[in-house]
Amino acid sequence: MEHFIVSARKYRPKNFEDVVGQQAITNTLDNAIKNNHLAQALLFTGPRGVGKTSCARILAKKINQQEAALSKDEDFAFNIFELDAASNNSVDDIRSLTDQVRIPPQTGKYKVYIIDEVHMLSQSAFNAFLKTLEEPPAHAIFILATTEKHKIIPTILSRCQIFDFKRIGVLDAKNYLKTICEKEEITAEDDALHIIAQKADGAMRDALSIFDRVVSFSGKNLTREAVTQNLNVLDYDTYFKMTDLLLENKIPDVLNTFNIVLAKGFEGHHFINGLASHFRDLLVAKDKATVALLEVGDAAKKKYLKQAEKAGIPFLMQAINKANDCDLNYKASKNQRLLVELTLMQIASITFDGEKKKSANYIIPATFFQALSPIKKQVNKSVLKTETIVKKELTQVKEQVKTDHISASTEPVKPVLNFARKRTSSLSLKSIHQQKESKKKVVEENFDNHPKDVFTEKELQLFWQEYINVLNKKGERSMASIIAADAPKLDGKFKIVYTVPNKLMQDQFKKGRPKLLNFLREKLNNYGIDIALELNETVEKKFAYTPQEKYSKLLEKNPMLEKLRKTFMLDL
Structure with a gap:
């Protein structure tokens, strides 16, 4: 057996030209x-x-x-x-x-x-x-x-x-390792050598020792996966995935990903520090003048530049501050995992509903994610039923076409599908009129052949609230507040009764009723429902607009307010 000489001794510099960095x-x-x-x-x-x-x-x-x-x-x-x-x-x-x-x-x-x-x-x-x-x-x-x-x-x-003597730079160490790989006839990925150089933390001797260890583990072919597995370091792909989830406000997925990181044996402190460094690198990648500060390989640099386009500077600045606070408080915390999880949830909530003013430690409510689960199931159910209906109608059309083809010798074929209409310009008055008429027909269309599943009033109110959330997310807050003014009631099987307090809200509701009706029909899988709008002037009393009306409503709850007002001679 040939005596093995470690690389730190074998490649010790013999002249000044060989000294790295x-x-x-x-x-x-x-x-x-x-x-x-x-x-x-x-x-x-x-x-x-x-x-x-x-x-x-x-x-x-x-x-x-x-x-x-x-x-x-x-x-x-x-x-x-x-x-x-x-x-x-x-x-x-x-x-x-x-x-x-x-x-x-x-x-x-x-x-x-x-x-x-x-x-x-x-x-x-x-x-x-x-x-x-x-x-x-x-x-x-x-x-x-x-x-x-x-x-x-x-x-x-x-x-x-x-x-x-200064610490050896990551790029210098990586290039020297690449030279050794050529001498030893070892195939190595650029990212694999980069991770070894980063792990060495500026010490060339440590880099060579790590290099020997990884070669013993994976042989003559060094891959990024093998290096990260052997050195037990977090791959930068983990931070890219986590950042995508944070930008998309997916708190449940964020917590599950963090749990996987902990299951691999990594500490929360190590993870949150790495995430803060990742945010710093994204901030550096947003400006061409500072891209040179990224000490990463070419493949990783492209990923940083791509993700930097999605992450805004306000998000990165707040995320770095929160990660830094977590780092400072980590050792003093008695429940360190919870501290990191709270930090991740706060970071994931930064870009949620950007128009709304939020507190510094705002976290998206859990009810937001609980409401999404039944909706997803209902959407899948509706999609499957819609596909079934379409297939059935296509079968009927094909049979009709065959019948028409057989009788073509005696009488001309009548078109089954009314597609051969004369085209009109999209800018003409006629086309605009047709578009308005088609919108009206969305509600007036005959849905005799469509499904009409039975549903409860509780299910109706659940999807009614979901539509309000959709409007809020789109920024249509005025319509959302009108629809949220009262709870819908179910009259019989398919009739929905909704009460508004004044004529103005009635007119506004009528404009948004077609979209609301289509949404409910798809979610409830019932195309026979309709919304009956009622105007009840007595309901208007529930809403206080002027100071006098607000005071009257408070006075109904507590008559002693009048005595207080007179005693101190207060004005309304």
Whole structure:
């Protein structure tokens, strides 16, 4: 069995050109060596896995390679000394080091001392190192590396030339992984490498470790699905799906999707943070000037641009604020799942009924979704029955056509379907008149062959309320308020009686009655019903318009109001 070498060791940079994402530092060090302008004490600081130790080793090797007479293949291993300050942090260790510094190199010009994790040195060890660091021998160069610069005493920092290494960008890490895939003959999707680079969080060593793990899991073919499954990360498709549901105000589907996320083992805190980042990316994608800030693959970028067109800026701003509040309150909450669910319901309610003023924490009432379930079933039932009727009528037409065809030798065929009418211009007065007549015939049409299912008054009132909701959603609030002024009553099997309080409402109701009648006929699957409109002047007393009428109605409920008005001499 061949010995396996992890990618972090196998592909450790051997020269400055191989270092990923630190071009400014590597160029500075390279020029300093060429111009003989290198300080004797250097401090490399930055996050883990970004190339500090690798750059220190490359620099230590290149310092002595500047001698023209020496071979370029010479690695000068005897001139490079590495000290791990995590385990050699005492005063004695530093004294031993200072004793070695005095001895000049046997080959080459410089002796290089690399002290890794230098922040782990004790206070007394730092003090013992000060004099040597300030006035080192001419042949000695110190390279200190640390991830926590703030733990190093100021007197040490002032004696060093400091190089701050930055986190490696997602695109840089992805491109380097792509290069490794080509060398290892591994087929990898662009999104799969992008997820690995994101998971590494700016550390190239972590990216290579994750890469080895995923390759062990899925072999020579890396797919986005395999990577997300192995790394246990939420795929961005989950956030795209959730955002679509939030924009469509589908609260039940939103809660079910969140439950699936929890069932996969993800925490609500992780999910809500990812959703907030998704909203941020959508906000960035809305402007061409900021699209470059999206650190995603080309396929994902197209999805972001498409969804950004559907999501408005007011929605995204409110959604980000609510997700941020949830993030801040998550740890303090005793019922964390409920906190996330309430946040999702509030976000899903942002775009609901945009014309209506709502409170900041408004949530769509549950009754809105409960009313939709029986309606869907009724719609399906009506569609099936309508299809049956159409098929039956087509069969009758076909039989009639056959009969006419047989008798064609004795008498001319009369058209069964009255489709061969002379066409009129849609802009002529005649066509406008015909359109008005056809609208009237919607109510006056003969429905003898249509179904006439029996229904109850409770069913009638349910669909009556549903039609009011439809009008409100369309913005026809005036007609909705007229239809909602009273409850319809069932007189016999098919007659619906509706009472209005005044002539104005009666005229308005007559205009909207054909559409209401068609809606009820389809929902109740009864084409024999009709609406009888009654005008009852006594009902008008229920409605108070002027201040005097409003006061009279309050006075009926509480006669003591009159005494209160007289005592304080109040005007109406």
